[in-house]
Amino acid sequence: MPAYSRRQFITGASAAAAAVAVGGGFASAATRDRALATTATRAVRTAGTTLEQVATPSDGGAYKRLQAGPGWPLVVRTDLASAAATRDDRRTAVASFVQFTDLHLVDTESPVRFEYLARYLDSAYRPHEALTVRGASSLVERINSLPGGPFTGMPFSLVMATGDNTDNHERIELDWYLAVMSGGRITPNSGDPKRYEGVQDSGGALYWNPESSFQDDYKAHGFPQVPGFLSAAGGAFTAPGLRTPWYTTVGNHDDSIEGSLPDLGLLNSLYTGDRKLEGCDDADAAKLADALRNDPASAVAMLARLLADGGPVRQVTADPRRMPFSPKEFAQAHLNPAYTGPGPVGHGFTSDAASSGHLYYTFPVSHGVLGISLDTTNRAGFADGSIGTAQLDWLESVLKQHSDHWYDTDGNLVRGGGSSQLVVIFSHHTSASMGNLLPDPYHPFEARHDGNTLVALLQRYPNVVAWVNGHTHTNQIIPHGHAVPERAFWEINTASHIDYPQHARIIEIADNGDGTLSLFTTVVESAARYGTDFGDTSDAGLAALYRELSYNDPYATPAQKLGTATDHNTELLLAKPRS
Numbered sequence: 001m002p003a004y005s006r007r008q009f010i011t012g013a014s015a016a017a018a019a020v021a022v023g024g025g026f027a028s029a030a031t032r033d034r035a036l037a038t039t040a041t042r043a044v045r046t047a048g049t050t051l052e053q054v055a056t057p058s059d060g061g062a063y064k065r066l067q068a069g070p071g072w073p074l075v076v077r078t079d080l081a082s083a084a085a086t087r088d089d090r091r092t093a094v095a096s097f098v099q100f101t102d103l104h105l106v107d108t109e110s111p112v113r114f115e116y117l118a119r120y121l122d123s124a125y126r127p128h129e130a131l132t133v134r135g136a137s138s139l140v141e142r143i144n145s146l147p148g149g150p151f152t153g154m155p156f157s158l159v160m161a162t163g164d165n166t167d168n169h170e171r172i173e174l175d176w177y178l179a180v181m182s183g184g185r186i187t188p189n190s191g192d193p194k195r196y197e198g199v200q201d202s203g204g205a206l207y208w209n210p211e212s213s214f215q216d217d218y219k220a221h222g223f224p225q226v227p228g229f230l231s232a233a234g235g236a237f238t239a240p241g242l243r244t245p246w247y248t249t250v251g252n253h254d255d256s257i258e259g260s261l262p263d264l265g266l267l268n269s270l271y272t273g274d275r276k277l278e279g280c281d282d283a284d285a286a287k288l289a290d291a292l293r294n295d296p297a298s299a300v301a302m303l304a305r306l307l308a309d310g311g312p313v314r315q316v317t318a319d320p321r322r323m324p325f326s327p328k329e330f331a332q333a334h335l336n337p338a339y340t341g342p343g344p345v346g347h348g349f350t351s352d353a354a355s356s357g358h359l360y361y362t363f364p365v366s367h368g369v370l371g372i373s374l375d376t377t378n379r380a381g382f383a384d385g386s387i388g389t390a391q392l393d394w395l396e397s398v399l400k401q402h403s404d405h406w407y408d409t410d411g412n413l414v415r416g417g418g419s420s421q422l423v424v425i426f427s428h429h430t431s432a433s434m435g436n437l438l439p440d441p442y443h444p445f446e447a448r449h450d451g452n453t454l455v456a457l458l459q460r461y462p463n464v465v466a467w468v469n470g471h472t473h474t475n476q477i478i479p480h481g482h483a484v485p486e487r488a489f490w491e492i493n494t495a496s497h498i499d500y501p502q503h504a505r506i507i508e509i510a511d512n513g514d515g516t517l518s519l520f521t522t523v524v525e526s527a528a529r530y531g532t533d534f535g536d537t538s539d540a541g542l543a544a545l546y547r548e549l550s551y552n553d554p555y556a557t558p559a560q561k562l563g564t565a566t567d568h569n570t571e572l573l574l575a576k577p578r579s
C-alpha cells in the first residue's frame with residue numbers, strides 16, 4: 001500500500017488553533033468559522049462529511065424539519081501526547097477505514113417485538129424503524145461517494161460494522177444486512193409480501209399511523225400524514241452495496257432476543273408464528289419493561305402469557321424466515337457466495353467459525369496495522385457484555401504474536417520475538433458497558449471478564465493504538481493511560497445509525513514523523529438529502545424521512561447521543577510505540 005506523504009497535501013496552520021470547544025459547541029460563530037477555515041487548509045477534502053455541513057433542525061414547531069447547517073471543525077486532542085507545529089509537513093498515512101455501527105435493521109412485523117413498551121424503553125419502538133434498510137443503504141451510498149480519508153487522502157481499505165447489525169437476530173434481518181453491505185435486490189417486508197402487518201396501521205394511539213388521519217400520540221407531536229408510506233417502505237429496491245471490502249463484529253442484538261433476552265430456543269414458535277401483541281395495560285407494560293432490564297427469564301414467561309391473554313393480539317402471516325440464528329449460523333451466512341460482494345470471503349468469519357461459533361478473529365487493516373474483532377456479547381441475556389476467559393487468553397496470545405515488547409502484569413518490560421504491528425481493536429461493547437458477568441449458559445463454567453480487565457490488558461501492549469466500538473448509540477471518545485504515554489490508547493465510540501444523529505465514522509492513522517501518531521476521526525451522515533417532502537415516497541424521499549423522523553422521535557434524546565465537539569471530528573495524538 002502506498003505511503004501518502006503529508007507534503008502531497010495542502011499545508012495549513014497549526015492544529016493547536018483548529019477549534020475551541022465550549023460546552024460541546026463553539027464560543028461564537030466567528031470562532032467556529034475560523035476553526036472551519038483552519039480545518040479546510042489541513043484537509044485534503046471535506047466534501048461529503050460533517051466537516052463540510054451537518055443536519056441542523058429548523059426553528060419553530062413541535063416537529064422540526066432538518067436543513068444543512070455549518071460543518072463541524074477538527075478538534076485537536078492532546079490528552080495523551082503533545083502536538084508539534086510541524087507535524088503536517090512530515091506526516092505519512094498509515095491506514096484509512098470506516099466504521100458502521102448499530103444499524104439495527106428491523107423486521108417491524110415480527111411477533112417477538114415490544115413496541116408497546118416505548119414509553120419505558122425508547123428502543124422498543126421508533127416511528128422511523130420501517131425505513132432502517134433503506135437508511136443503511138443510503139449510508140453505503142455515502143461511503144461509496146468518498147474517495148478516501150479527508151486528512152490523508154488515503155483510500156479506505158475496509159468498512160467494519162461493529163455490531164447490532166440486526167435488531168432481533170432474525171434470519172430475515174441478517175439477509176437484509178448482508179444484502180445492504182454486498183448489494184442486491186431487497187424487499188424489507190416479512191409475512192404477507194402484499195401488505196403491512198405491523199403496529200403502524202393498528203389505529204393505536206401509542207404508534208405513529210403514517211397513512212391515517214387518526215390523531216395518534218405522534219401526530220400530537222407534529223408528525224405528518226404520509227400517504228403510501230408503509231407500502232413504499234416495504235417495497236423492493238436495489239441496494240448498491242459497498243465498493244470497499246467489509247467486515248462484521250457481532251453485537252447483542254445479533255445474539256439475543258431484542259438484544260436483552262437469552263435465546264434458549266423457547267420463543268422460536270412465537271417468532272415464526274401468526275400472533276403479534278400490539279399492546280397491554282400500563283401495569284403489565286411496566287412489569288415487562290422492568291423484567292427486560294433486570295430479569296430476562298421472567299420477561300420470556302411474561303411475553304408468552306401476554307400473547308395468550310394479555311391484550312390486543314393481531315393475526316399476522318407466519319414466516320419461517322423470522323427464525324433466530326445461532327452464532328454458527330451467523331458466521332455461515334457471511335460465507336454465502338451470494339453475499340461476498342467486494343470481499344473478503346466470509347467478511348472475517350471462516351469455516352472454522354461456522355463450525356465452532358467463535359465469532360472473534362484477526363484481519364489486516366493495512367500494511368503494518370492489524371485489526372482484532374472481538375465478541376463481547378453474553379448469551380445469558382441483558383444488553384451489556386463481557387468477555388470469556390478463552391477469548392481473553394486468545395487475545396493476549398495474538399497481541400504477543402504481533403508485538404516485539406510488552407509489559408507484564410507487574411509493569412515489567414518483556415521483550416518478545418513477534419513482528420510488531422500497530423493494533424486496532426474492534427468490539428460492539430464499550431469499556432463501560434462490559435459489566436455483565438453472568439455465566440454464559442453455553443459455557444457455564446467459564447469466567448467472564450469486564451471492561452476494566454480488557455483495558456488493563458490492552459495497556460500492557462504499546463502497539464495497541466485504538467479500541468473502536470458502538471452499543472451506546474452515542475458519540476464519545478475516551479483516552480486511556482494518561483500516566484504512561486507508551487501504554488496509552490484511544491477508545492472511539494460512535495453513535496448508531498438507527499437513532500439520530502445516524503452517524504458512521506472515518507478513522508485515519510498517520511505517522512507524524514516526530515515520535516507521535518495522529519488518529520483522525522471524522523463523522524459522516526448518509527447520502528440522504530436534508531429536505532423532506534411528505535408527498536415523496538421514492539427511495540430518496542424515504543431516506544430523507546428516515547433521518548428527519550429519527551430526530552423527532554419523542555422518546556429519543558438526540559442531544560445526548562450527539563456527543564460534544566471533542567467526540568466528533570478530531571485529531572487524537574498518541575505516542576508512537578518504540579521498537
